[in-house]
Amino acid sequence: MDNNNNNNIKKIGIFGGSFNPVHRGHMEMANLAIEKLDLDRLYLVPVGTPCHRCDNDFVSGQDRMAMIKLVCLNNKKLFPCDYEIISEKVSYTYDTLLKIAEIHPDSLIYEIIGEDSAEYLTSWKNYEKMVDLCKFVFFKRKGYQSTIHGLLTIEAPLFNISSTLIREKIKNNEPLEDYITPEVEEYIREHNLYR
Numbered sequence: 461m462d463n464n465n466n467n468n469i470k471k472i473g474i475f476g477g478s479f480n481p482v483h484r485g486h487m488e489m490a491n492l493a494i495e496k497l498d499l500d501r502l503y504l505v506p507v508g509t510p511c512h513r514c515d516n517d518f519v520s521g522q523d524r525m526a527m528i529k530l531v532c533l534n535n536k537k538l539f540p541c542d543y544e545i546i547s548e549k550v551s552y553t554y555d556t557l558l559k560i561a562e563i564h565p566d567s568l569i570y571e572i573i574g575e576d577s578a579e580y581l582t583s584w585k586n587y588e589k590m591v592d593l594c595k596f597v598f599f600k601r602k603g604y605q606s607t608i609h610g611l612l613t614i615e616a617p618l619f620n621i622s623s624t625l626i627r628e629k630i631k632n633n634e635p636l637e638d639y640i641t642p643e644v645e646e647y648i649r650e651h652n653l654y655r
């Protein structure tokens with residue numbers, strides 16, 4: 461994360477996930493969040509050691525981060541954040557939020573989440589404190605019917621895509637262009653990931 465000129469940055473988004481790998485659904489969400497919330501910057505934060513799920517060991521944090529860096533190259537407002545990847549501790553979004561709030565004082569922070577994550581949001585570490593520090597922004601997801609109320613919802617088409625689907629397609633040697641960017645596809649091929 462670069463810490464320069466942060467005083468001019470007033471609206472920040474945080475979008476965390478396994479990103480295993482980062483896919484076009486994530487990109488659509490990121491672009492829509494930037495546009496609809498008028499964000500100055502959106503951080504993509506790959507989880508390091510997750511507390512809820514254990515699916516991030518398909519590939520290393522470094523590889524997931526490298527793919528995120530590739531998709532950030534095409535958008536000036538999108539920034540990779542390696543805070544959770546380089547931390548030795550279990551990743552909690554609360555800690556990441558504190559860190560980002562510290563380097564962007566006086567800015568409004570939005571936490572971007574999909575419907576499957578929103579279902580267990582209230583069990584996140586320090587959820588009540590997070591509500592004071594950020595606004596949760598929520599995207600609906602195909603196959604989920606959440607009963608969450610009071611979150612800011614971004615109206616968007618349902619993106620019928622997941623990293624699980626992509627990992628399956630890679631194993632089956634199926635075309636990937638509808639699901640990931642060419643740069644990410646090339647990275648996966650070069651490093652022989654998800655085989």
Ligand code: ATP
Nearest residue numbers: 477478479485573574575577601619621622623624
């Ligand atoms: P996996 O299939 O491995 O579980 P995933 O596709 O859900 O992965 P994650 O990296 O776990 O991807 O997702 C990061 C965030 O993006 C989560 O908040 C998740 O809910 C959200 N998300 C991912 N894909 C979609 C989608 N197609 N629609 C809405 N939200 C999504």
